[in-house]
Amino acid sequence: MNTGGVHAHELLSRIAHLSLEHGRAQIVSTVAVVAGVVVMLAASRSARAPILRAAAVAVPVTAVIGAAVWARYRPLPNQIPPAGYARIWLAVGTLVLAATILLRKPGVRLAAAVGTAGAVVAAAAVGQVNAEVGVFPTVGSLVGHRAPTVVEPVSFGDVPGFESAVQAGTPMDSVWTRPVRTPGSGVVTEVEIPGTESGFPARPAVLYLPPAYLTSPRAVLPVMVMIAGQPGRPQDWFSSGRLGSTVDAYAARHDGLAPVVVVVDALGAQDANPLCLDSALGNAATYVARDVPAWIENSLQVSHDPAQWAIGGFSYGGTCSIQLAVNYPAIYPTFLDFLGQDEPSLGDHAGTVAATFAGDERAFAAVNPVDVLRTRQFPELTGVFVAGAADDEYRPQQQRMFAAARAAGLNVRYYELPGGHEGATWGAALEGEMDWTGRQLGLTG
The missing domain is CATH 3.40.50.1820 (Alpha/Beta hydrolase fold, catalytic domain)
Known part of the structure; x- marks a missing residue:
């Protein structure tokens, strides 16, 4: 009997059934955003002052644009609570910061670090929305595996x-x-x-x-x-x-x-x-x-x-x-x-x-x-x-x-x-x- 194959199947099954709704999913998304901010700031410490000055302009501009988009299109569902919106806007602000870093200080290593951190933050923002609306209830549902x-x-x-x-x-x-x-x-x-x-x-x-x-x-x-x-x-x-x-x-x-x-x-x-x-x-x-x-x-x-x-x-x-x-x-x-x-x-x-x-x-x-x-x-x-x-x-x-x-x-x-x-x-x-x-x-x- 192939016990290794059985154990692997059980492990994959458990991963597929991990919930993406509320609770731990929200904690993970918040930690991911904070970690993304830390990584980006650490990767760009030599140019932190000019980057923060640029971000001080970019973030309010993004907020104004976001408010205009929200007033016209309301792209997010109504059931997201205030805490959820706070996490989402934190993630959006972090992405703006990532773009600012790359524009102010280009470089292959920096781009790799900041780009990876930005991708994690973007995934966290999407995960936050999903945690509230439940479009993908489990990890398995991301790849088309739905509960029977x-x-x-x-x-x-x-x-x-x-x-x-x-x-x-x-x-x-x-x-x-x-x-x-x-x-x-x-x-x-x-x-x-x-x-x-x-x-x-x-x-x-x-x-x-x-x-x-x-x-x-x-x-x-x-x-x-x-x-x-x-x-x-x-x-x-x-x-x-x-x-x-x-x-x-x-x-x-x-x-x-x-x-x-x-x-x-x-x-x-x-x-x-x-x-x-x-x-x-x-x-x-x-x-x-x-x-x-x-x-x-x-x-x-x-x-x-x-x-x-x-x-x-x-x-x-x-x-x-x-x-x-x-x-x-x-x-x-x-x-x-x-x-x-x-x-x-x-x-x-x-x-x-x-x-x-x-x-x-x-x-x-x-x-x-x-x-x-x-x-x-x-x-x-x-x-x-x-x-x-x-x-x-x-x-x-x-x-x-x-x-x-x-x-x-x-x-x-x-x-x-x-x-x-x-x-x-x-x-x-x-x-x-x-x-x-x-x-x-x-x-x-």
């Missing part, structure tokens, strides 16, 4: 179509008899859900179909519509959020029964931010509240009872979930808000209202969930707010939304999980809420 969803994705055309014989009832587990040929796990497939009414340019959605949907006679199952964060894509729920394995494990515990999960695109592009509103930024609300349900009801053999439908998401998707629940309560009476905000935001309130409704505060308030909750009671709505205990940016916002929802008569819960604004937290939130969701949607008694 459930099974290899299948074509939607290979999914069994509508059948005349079905099993239906509430709770579903009280009438369900698992057919002999029911598969052992669910499947994942991508589908195009057109913006027929909204005109919204959505990217493909990702479906999870449980074993009870894939058999005959199939169960008529409830529906979960889920939304990822910003920046992001539907697949993020299956990588950093582990949705596929979580729901499939739930199905394994319940004889193949689980909700049909439709993870939709509420952005339109990786870096777009339409805020789940119908506004100048696009008709994202109509897309998720009208086009998506219409497609599901016409394309999937599932329950049409709104009491068996839920809307949920993390970060941007969490904010969307409470927005859509209070603005479309007849469609989504159950919601799961993981790590969301207390209002749709592009970074500041005035800028958000200007970009969405040309500065019309009343138009914004008419759909802003916290404002809607102040004017109406919603005893028919049920939901949960989950925050990360270390998420200093979003945790207070979740607490405010919970208080507003409870005051408006909603049946809601709030709790915190260990961790920050990261996939490990919202993945754990989904795993912890599956049993409650199954009962709430009439899947189990």
